[in-house]
Amino acid sequence: MRKFACSATLCFVFFLAASFARAQQFDVNFGGGTLMSKSYNSTSLTNIVGPEKGGTYLNVGVDVIPFHRRLGFGFETAWRASQGADIFGQPYRPILYDFNAMYQPRLGKKIGADFMAGIGAQSTRFYTANPTSCSYFSGCTYYLSSNHFMEHLGAGIRYYFWGHVFVRPEVHYYHVHNNTNDFSSDNLFRVGASIGYTLGPD
DSSP states (O other), X not given: OHHHHHHHXXXXXXXXXXXXXXXXXXXXXXXXXXXXXXXXXXXXXXXXXXXXOOSOEEEEEXXXXXXXXXXXXXXXXXXXXSOEEOTTOXXXXXXXXXXXXXXXXBOSSSEEEEEEEEEEXXXXXXXXXSOXXXXXXXXXXXXXXXXXXXEEEEEEEEEEEETTEEEXXXXXXXXXXXXXXXXXXXXXXXXXXXXXXXXXXX
């Protein structure tokens, strides 16, 4: 899971690097937070599933702002640092990744805002005691993946506390299609903070 998140981020970094020559600003950030969603509904007898919430989520993101009026685009991924367990004790680990349009207005010399909207997907690994598949080259796999398309909205306030280094409290909303096949809600919120670095003009 972590290797996938890192690989996806690195690929996007190389893509953004091609645009950096004409970019006004380039940002990279990492951070942590937690996930919140609706609690388990004990009145449901047809779809008894638990909530997808809690745990520590790590996140990595990059963005480039090449356009006039502080507009640009970015990529972000967040994943649960350790395995969770559903109401039946099934171990799982979600990863969320999204591509966004960005708007970054400046609110002052050291303060700015990040607004983002985009699309992506959630991939959740449900771990098993027995292998689900095996191959000669990669060995055996001990999980099943559940993948769902999602929409994403996010916002944060960045404060430059040391040169081009900033801290950003943030909140993200995900609407995960058909997430109720695995959990109790299609709607997820991730709250946390990131620390980042800006390459570009002061």
